[in-house]
Amino acid sequence: MSRPALVLFDVNETLSDLNGLRGRFEEVGASGDHVGLWLASTLRDGFALTATGAYADFRTVGREALRAQLAQIEALQRDPDDAAIHILAGLGQLDVHPDVAPSMRRFAGAEVRMATLSVGPAENAAKLLDRAELGDLVERHFSVDEVGRWKPAPDPYRHAARECGVALDRCVLLAVHPWDIHGAKRAGLRAGWVNRGGREYPEFFERADAESDSLSGLAEAFVGEQ
C-alpha cells in the first residue's frame, strides 16, 4: 500500500471513549447503557437531515435526542432538560482510548500529516487531544459544521482533503464506525477500520483498505512497522 499523505481521525468513539458518559447518566438516575441509544438516535436524526439536504449541528441534534430519550425514563431524578445538559457537559471531559497515542506517534514518526474529522464540534476534538498531550501532532480539527452536511455524505471528507491540499486517494480516514468507512470510500478516500470489539463488517457498506483491533495496528498497516 502506498503511504498516505494525510490521516483523518474520526473523533466520537474512534479517539474518545464514550463510556466516560456512563457515570453522568447514572448521576441523573438513568442506566449507563443509555449511551449507545443516545449516539445511535443522534446519528439517525443527523443522517435524516443530510438525506433531505437539511442541516442542524451535533449539539442541537444530540441535545434533542437525549431529552426525548430521558423523558421516557420513569426513574429520572431531574428534569429532562437539566439532565441532558449535565450529561452532554461530559463530552468536554472524555479520555482518549489507549491506542491513540502510539498510533499518532507512529504516523508522526513517518512524517504523515494528521487532522481530525468529526460530526461534532471541532473544539471538543481539540480539547480531547490537548488533554492527552497529543494536540501538537494534529494540524487541524474539521467539523461537518464547515460544510453543513453530516458524514457519511461525501462533502465533509472531500472538504478536509481539499483544505489540506492533498489528493483524495492520498488521504486515509481511520474510524470505528462502518458507516464512516463507507462514506470515506464512496467519497474517494482510503480508509482503515478500527474493530476493537471483534465484530463482523456489514456486507452492505464499502469495505476498508485495512482493518485492525487497534489504531496502532492501523498505523502499522499504512506506514509499515517501525
Add this chain to the structure above:
Amino acid sequence: MSRPALVLFDVNETLSDLNGLRGRFEEVGASGDHVGLWLASTLRDGFALTATGAYADFRTVGREALRAQLAQIEALQRDPDDAAIHILAGLGQLDVHPDVAPSMRRFAGAEVRMATLSVGPAENAAKLLDRAELGDLVERHFSVDEVGRWKPAPDPYRHAARECGVALDRCVLLAVHPWDIHGAKRAGLRAGWVNRGGREYPEFFERADAESDSLSGLAEAFVGEQ
C-alpha cells in the same frame, strides 16, 4: 384544511407496536429494552446508505444491526445469528396500536384513499393489517424497495403519490417519527404527527400540518369530526 385524497400510513411503530418484540429479546437472554437501540441503529445505517446514494433493504440492514448488538451481550443464551433470526421473525406477528382501526374507518367513511409506506417489506405491512382485519381498507403497500432509497429521502414519498395518481399536496403522511414527517414535508406532501408519548417536536425538522396523541385524532384533524 382541505381534505386529502390519499393518506399514507407509516408502518413501524406508527401502525405496529414494536413492544411485541420485547418478549423475543427476553427469550434469547437479552433485555426487552434493546428494541429501541435496534431500531435506531437500523435506521442510522439505512439513512447512511441513502446519504451516500447506496441501498440495502430493511431485512439486510436490520439483521446486521441486530447481530452486532446481540454479540455485545454477555448473557446471551444463543448464537447471535440464531438469536437475530428468532427476534426478527417476530416482525411478522406484531399487533396494531388500538387507535389504528378507528382512524382507518374514519378515513374510509370520508372516502379518503389509504396506502402504507414503509422502510420495511410490503408483505409485513399487508399481513399486519390483514391480522387486524383492516386489509380491505388499504389499496396498496409501498416499500422503499421500489425506489431503492430509504425514507426520509424524497423519492419514496413522491413515488407513492405518483403511483396512486394523486398530487403531492393532496397526499398526507401519518407517522410517529419526526424524521418521517420532515421527509414527507420536504418532498411536498402534507403530514400528521402521531405523538403518543407526549414528546416535544425537534426544532430542526419540518413541522407537521397536524398533531394528535392518536391516529384517530389525526383522522378528525384531516377529515373533520364524524
